[in-house]
Amino acid sequence: MVKKLNVKRYELYRRAIMIAVALLVGLSAVTGEFALAISSVVIGLLILYSIKGRVEQVLVDERAFKISEKASRRTIQVVGTVTAIVGLIMIVLGRGGYPALTDFGMALTYLAIFLLAVYLMFYRYYSWKFGE
Amino acid sequence: MKNKLRIYRAMHDLTQEELATRLGVTRQTIIAIEKGKYCPSLELAFKIARFFKARVDDIFIPEESEAQ
Structure with missing residues (x-):
């Protein structure tokens, strides 16, 4: 037992x-x-x-999922925006005499685009799943 | 959304922990619903109503602005 x-x-x-x-x-x-x-x-x-698996009580329920959804949404908004803005600033600075920053800026900008692309892919998937 | 969950729980002499276990949710969810900080899903609202043998709108009362 x-x-x-x-x-x-x-x-x-x-x-x-x-x-x-x-x-x-x-x-x-x-x-x-x-x-x-x-x-x-x-x-x-x-x-x-x-x-x-041996815990008697519920550890995760609908409220925990809702909190997770809200936190994920905010994370996407903050990380996506900050990454894109910082990336663009780095590219501009790189062209203004700091070439070492250009690569870093490009990497950040691509990361922001990738994040947006993944978000849009899941958005379309869940739109389809929930009947759009 | 206001609710009478605390009253119904007291009427049935249940602790938050016991009610949470019976409904399959965490104690934090029961606390949040009672404080009006969290609106349960329709599924959970019906589960609560069935558990107390009441109607959903006996326990959950929409505010004036929500009802219009």
């Missing part, structure tokens, strides 16, 4: 696992043992996944 967990105990375990993984990743960065970093992250994720 698998012992069930309540949310408080799950949160406690989750934090302990995250701290342990962070410590192991830090240790591996110092010692150069990258296999330790990868294996600790994978094992940590597996343990988290296994204990998540």
Whole structure:
């Protein structure tokens, strides 16, 4: 019989696992043992996944999804706008005597275009899914 | 959107935690609905109404500006 967990105990375990993984990743960065970093992250994720299934109460519900939707929308707006503006400023500065900035500006601008393209693709998909 | 969820919960002598478990949502969602900070989906509103054997509009009351 698998012992069930309540949310408080799950949160406690989750934090302990995250701290342990962070410590192991830090240790591996110092010692150069990258296999330790990868294996600790994978094992940590597996343990988290296994204990998540034993939680009695609901962890994610419609309110959490709604918060996530709003946060994603704001993130797209902020990151897309800032990336595009900073990218264009870098390109302009690059042409005004700082050529090293042009590549960085181009990369940021392409990133903004890619972000917009992915957003539009998912927007069209969900428009179709929800009956447009 | 105003609601009487707190009243119905008290009438049935349930804690927020117990109601959340029965409805399959988190306690934070029950708190947010009771405070009027979150409007539940139609699905959850009907689930709440069915749970309390009431009608949706017995529990959830649209504000004047929303109703027009």
